[in-house]
Amino acid sequence: MDSSPLNSAKTPTSGETLPSESAMKGGRRPGWVLTAFGGVALAGIILLVLGNWIIMPLVTRGSIVRVPDLYEFDVAVAKRALLDSDLVFINDSSDYVWDYDVPANHVVMQNPLPYTTVKTGRSVQVTVSRGPQLYPVPNVRDISPLQAKLRLQQQLFDVGTVTYILRTDNDRSEPFVKEQNPPPGAMLPRGTKVNLSVSIVPEMPDLTGRSLEEATQFIQLLGLQVGSVTFEESSDLLPRSVMSQSVPPGARIQAGDRVNLVASHL
Helix, strand or coil: CCCCHHHHCCCCCCCCCCCCHHHHHHCCHHHHHHHHHHHHHHHHHHHHHHHHHHHHHHHHCCCEEECCCCCCCEHHHHHHHHHHCCCEEECCCCCEEECCCCCCCEEEEEECCCCCEEECCCEEEEEEEEECCEEECCCCCCCCHHHHHHHHHHCCCEEEEEEEEECCCCCCCCCEEEEEECCCCCEEECCCEEEEEEEECCECCCCCCCEHHHHHHHHHHCCCEEEEEEEEECCCCCCCEEEEECCCCCCECCCCCEEEEEEEEC
8 A cells, every 4th residue: 555645635425525726725815805905996986086176175165266247447447446356467568559538547358367266376468558558639829720621630630619700900801710728739639629719800701603503601700600601693603603791891700790691593
């Protein structure tokens, strides 16, 4: 009978079972590993819930704000509004523009735009109005009202009210602008109205022979009103020429007097 160690291993008897290979190698380790993995997963879920619903709101509370609408705010008011929102007012020399609608030193534009959601401490770039661009008023003194009107319009200004001053001296020249308001050289926006004071002779000029259009314009320049215009046949004058006037030449006149005209036709 062979007595070597290989042949001396115990042979299981009826009713006995040999331990499995995995049990012999690892014992109870597989159950412990599963328990550990389960605990880690549960902890991760708990941390995720706490982070999203409790920790993050505490960390970010007060760090997100809406940018206020600063349009047409005075610069000092805009700075205060941004400071109250924990934002920073930024404006440099290049951020000024001419604007006819927004007064000087008021906000025209901003970046970020109003109501944008940003973090506190963010800079807000602000563009400030210089107001309307200003230009010098031209000098229209000592020229006719018609020339004054053309000169003002060329410089993009308008004629305002026109008043008439009757002369008390012996000057018999045609009407001219004696005073203007605003004065020449005043710096004002384009489109500003310039009021004129026109000096006129206190006597009615002779309008006969002038065209109806020229006579009408001259009457208005004198501060007078054109009354009725009737037509009569004439072979001596061009059509639409003044034949007679209701206020005779040399008569004393006052601003607002009405002058009726008779004009020619073929």
